[in-house]
Amino acid sequence: MSLNAKQAIENGKTVLGIEFGSTRIKAVLVGENNEPIASGSHDWENSYVDNIWTYSVEDIWKGLQESYQEMANDVKQQYGVKLQTVGAIGFSAMMHGYMAFNKADELLVPFRTWRNNITEQASTELTELFNYNIPQRWSIAHLYQAILNKEEHVADINFQTTLAGYIHWKLTGKKILGVGEASGVFPIDLETKSYNKKMIAQFNELIASKNVSLKLEDIFPEVLVAGENAGTLTEEGAKLLDVSGELEAGIPLCPPEGDAGTGMVATNSVAKRTGNVSAGTSAFAMIVLEKDLSKVYPEIDLVTTPTGNLVAMAHSNNCTSDLNAWIGMLEEFSQSMGIEVDKNKLYETLFTQALKGDPDAGGLLSYGYLSGEHMTHFEEGRPLFVRSSNSNFNLANFMRVHLFTAFGAMKIGMDILIKEEQVKLDEILGHGGIFKTEGVGQSILAGALNVPVSVMETAGEGGAWGIALLASYMINKQDNETLDEYLTQRVFADQAVKTVSPEAKDVEGFEQFMTRYKQGLAIERAAVDHL
Incomplete structure (x- = not known):
């Protein structure tokens, strides 16, 4: 394989993907x-x-350049050649x-990330105006909140984009977003695969009444779908990306996408009746719908696949952080007893114990709310473990309840889709740390959603x-x-899958x-209010 890889590098037959996650920027070069x-x-x-x-602009470019350089150095060390060109490049980042x-192309205010919960008024008013759920983290909510706040910079806005769109613009000169990324900026018309024109007109009319003269169609990037060419790497862009100057200009770029879309692609869940669950610090399910939902649900975000198909997202802020803290304490206990345990072995042993517990986790209750949880309407969190005098309190049930609660808030959103909206699912693809121990996280999630859960060998590629x-x-x-045919037949055809x-x-x-869990939310509310 190494000889084939070397030839692919020398012949420009490789492809480069770079994603800006919330804690890591990763560059991956793939072969033929x-x-x-x-x-x-x-x-x-x-x-x-x-x-x-x-994140500062300086940190954005430093992170991009260092991740690229580390990848290029990896190429030199493994294959003994310089990376001078690739067949295509794609950029992705956390959405919204x-x-x-x-x-003058100057950033007017520091980049405001998805993590900010500062747009509640805008989110509420726009959801009512459009009759379409506009979460606080969406780009249009940030813009409208700035207008409501009468921020001075609004008068000078010439262009608004996302992090992925910004990187793409600076490297190609093109103001473009992939449709999946754009669906977290503003609602998408599923027919045109671009911004909803009726809602754009409604927004423009709304802000005109507040004496704001900008028009969304003038400041938003163009929307493209997967497979379309989104420009080429300019001479300036090549120097920005590769400070060593070895990378050549002229490389084509695909439309920049958000992390939700790339997660769907990496798990081959872009077809209707499929979905994926990403479970780590937070948990979110992405379900590709066959039809519109019957009404607006504040618990459900509507976005699209990179090809523009409608996707329902059930997102919870908390998943494994509290579970990890408990396992960390158990590791500390073993060390204090003079027993050094490999961390992977510790996780595997404790996770496997959960399969030996009672089906309902023995009457135990836990909330892993390290931070607030919008799905259950908590602005702050208090991690809690609760049991009654007749609960079956043992290690198996203790681990089981913490795995249960990791999916608890997300399950509320999924119940809306499966039970109220009768959404049909053939399978769910799981990816993230909770699925590393074979069969455990899968079994818990399959029981939670009453749907087969599959995990692929490449689920960790991201x-x-x-x-x-x-x-x-x-x-x-x-x-x-x-895209579905390409992924199924050419990328995942020989993929080992465990279901x-x-x-x-x-x-x-x-x-x-x-x-x-639902009855006990009053306990969590009391903890937030009084602790």
Whole structure:
């Protein structure tokens, strides 16, 4: 494989994907068979400046350049060649947020990330105006809140985009977003695969009444779907990306996408009746719908696949953080007893114990709310573990209840889709740390959703690989070959997949837990109010 990879590098037959996650920027180079052949990364953290979660422009470019350079060095070390060109490039980043620029292309206010909950008034008013859920983290909510706040910079806005759109613009000169990314900026018309014109007119009329003269169609990026060419790397862009000057200009770029879209691609869940659950610090389910929902639900975000199909997102802020803290304490206990335990072995042992517990986790109750949880209407969180005098308190049930509660808030959103909206699902693809121990997280989630849950070998490759696949699709697709066909037949055809189907006792046990979970929210409310 290494010889083939070397030839692919020398012949410009590779594809590069780079994704800006919330804690890491990752660059992945893939070969002709779409498998990663080199990678590089850069760790970074957001800063809380003047009550705003942000990343500085300097940190954005430093992180991009260092992750690229580490990947290029990996190429040199592995294959003994310089990386001078690739077949295509794609950029992805965490969705939403706010980056506004003036006519001189200067950033008007520091980048406001998705993590900011500062747009409640805008979110509420726009949801009512459009009859369409506009979450606080969406870009249009940030813009409208700035207008409501009478922020001076609004008068100077010439262009508004996202982090992925900003990187793409600076490297190509093109103001473009992929439709999946754009669906977290403003609602999308599923027919035109672009911004909803009726809602744009409603917004323009709304802000005109507040003496604001800008028009959304003048400041928003163009929307493209997967497979379309989104420009080429300019001479200036090549120097920005590769400070060593070895990378050549002229490389085509695919439309920049958000992390939700690249997660769908990386798990081959872009077709209708499929979905994926990403479970780590937060948990969110992305379900590709066959039809519109019957009404607006504040618990459900509507976005799209990179091809413009409607997706329902059930997103919870909390997942594994509290569970990790408990396992950390158990590790500390073993060390104090003079027993050194490998961390992976510790997780595997404790997770496996959960399968030995009672179907409903023995009557135990837990909330892993390290932060607030919008799904259950908590502005702050207090991690809690609660049991009654007749609960079956043992290690197996203790681990089981903490795995249950990791999916608890997300399950409320999924119940809306499956039980109220009758959304049909053939399977869910799971990815994230909670699925690393074979069969455990899968069994818990299958019982929670009453749907088969599959995990792929490549589930850990993540969004950088997902955006690389979108770039590969752009240059390698055959006539009329859909993204779903490309992924299924050319990327995942030989992929090893392990599937766990739900068992009736686990489905019933999780429903019993959820009854307890909802009733116990009053305990969580008291903790938030009084602790």
